[in-house]
Amino acid sequence: xxxxxxxxxxxxxxxxxxxxxxxxxxxxxxxxxxxxxxxxxxxxxxxxxxxxxxxxxxxxxxxxxxxxxxxxxxxxxxxxxxxxxxxxxxxxxxxxxxxxxxxxxxxxxxxxxxxxxxxxxxxxxxxxxxxxxxxxxxxxxxxxxxxxxxxxxxxxxxxxxxxxxxxxxxxxxxxxxxxxxxxxxxxxxxxxxxxxxxxxxxxxxxxxxxxxxxxxxxxxxxxxxxxxxxxxxxxxxxxxxxxxxxxxxxxxxxxxxxxxxxxxxxxx
Numbered sequence: 168x169x170x171x172x173x174x175x176x177x178x179x180x181x182x183x184x185x186x187x188x189x190x191x192x193x194x195x196x197x198x199x200x201x202x203x204x205x206x207x208x209x210x211x212x213x214x215x216x217x218x219x220x221x222x223x224x225x226x227x228x229x230x231x232x233x234x235x236x237x238x239x240x241x242x243x244x245x246x247x248x249x250x251x252x253x254x255x256x257x258x259x260x261x262x263x264x265x266x267x268x269x270x271x272x273x274x275x276x277x278x279x280x281x282x283x284x285x286x287x288x289x290x291x292x293x294x295x296x297x298x299x300x301x302x303x304x305x306x307x308x309x310x311x312x313x314x315x316x317x318x319x320x321x322x323x324x325x326x327x328x329x330x331x332x333x334x335x336x337x338x339x340x341x342x343x344x345x346x347x348x349x350x351x352x353x354x355x356x357x358x359x360x361x362x363x364x365x366x367x368x369x370x371x372x373x374x375x376x377x378x379x380x381x382x383x384x385x386x387x388x389x390x391x392x393x394x395x396x397x398x399x400x401x402x403x404x405x406x407x408x409x410x411x412x413x414x415x416x417x418x419x420x421x422x423x424x425x426x427x428x429x430x431x432x433x434x435x
Contacts, residue, residue, distance in 0.1 A: 175228055179254035181205045181296075183236060183288070184262030186213040189311060189359060192383035193259050194221060194229070196391055202257065204229040207236065207245065236262050237284040246295035253303075255296050257394075260289035260310040260333075270324040278325050285329035290336070297349065304348030307394050310337050314357045314403065317412050330355075334401065341400040352394050353401055356386045357408040381405055 180197045184190035186208035194204055198221040206214045206229060214231030221229040234241040249255055263285050266273055289310050300306025315323060316330035337353035344351060359381045381404060389404040403409045 175203050175254070177201060177203045177227060178256035179203045179205060179252065180257040180259065181207065181249060181255055181292075182259040182261060183207040183292070184311075186210045186217065189356070189383050189386060190259070190261040191217060192387040193261060193309075193390075196384075196387050197257070197259075198225040198227050198229065200391070201225070201227065203227050203254070205232055206230065207232045207234055208262065209233065209235050236288040237280045239283070239287075242283075242288045242291050246291045249292060250295040250299070253299055255299065256306055258292060258296050258306075258308045260292060260308070262288065263311065265323070265326050267322050269322065281325050282329060285326075286332050289333060293340070293351075297344075300349045301344075301347050306349045308337075308349070308351045309354055309390060309394055310352070311354045311356075312337075314355050314408055314412060316353075316355055317415050338400055350394065351400065352390065352398070354386070354390045355401060355403045355408075355412075356381060357403075357405065357411070359383060359386055379407075381408075 178201075180193075180202040182190050182193050182197070182204060185194045185204075185206040187210075190208065194206055194217060198204060204218070204221065204227065206218055208214055211231060211233035214233060218229035218231050221227065232245065234245055236242045236245070249258070264281065266277060266281070270278070293308055293310070296306065296308065300308075310333050312330040312333040313326070315327045316334040319327045334353045334355065337351050341351050358379045360383065386404045390402050393399060393402045403412055
């Protein structure tokens, strides 16, 4: 089992889905801010390389924790470790994936895995670190959801549903934690340049305008600036996406349906 440096006086940040994309960028920016890191993902070799790179570049301790958090034993083992670790000052629930295709034709095991990874794992890990953070009256938890949490679309059924859970869970938890010194955030980015869409073999040029794409540096920087600057519970990077979410709340249903079907064609 990987271990962290118990003698370090630096705060410890735990990042799931740390081997690529938004998770990797969280790890990089948190290392710049002086956090020791526990890097969690399935790809052990990529985690080891990233840990060594960040440790050397920033003088911090970055340790890999290879695990598939869609598996019950893996998520519970990590949760038990975090519950005992008094150095955890920040948890980033980022691990996730997407699929394309109609719900009725996708493998049931794949869809069940999505619910385990997007819903059960963040809930268990959040529950594991909260008592210690509340006792210390200090701590932050960031859960990565999506602009998709505000809507629904064909070819995206469980992704939208699980990200909506992340958002509502965090908003309600923030109410419970008022006055405790513990702050939670749900990060809701729009389309972001990562491996996410490439792994689903989605043509990014179909139905997605160039202006809609964000880079990971901006997404993570806005998240961390809000987390450490008394920002909102729900963080939507980019003014355009904040306008999109506002519009989604008030536009007629027939207009929303047209927009959702246009995007959904790339996923079916």
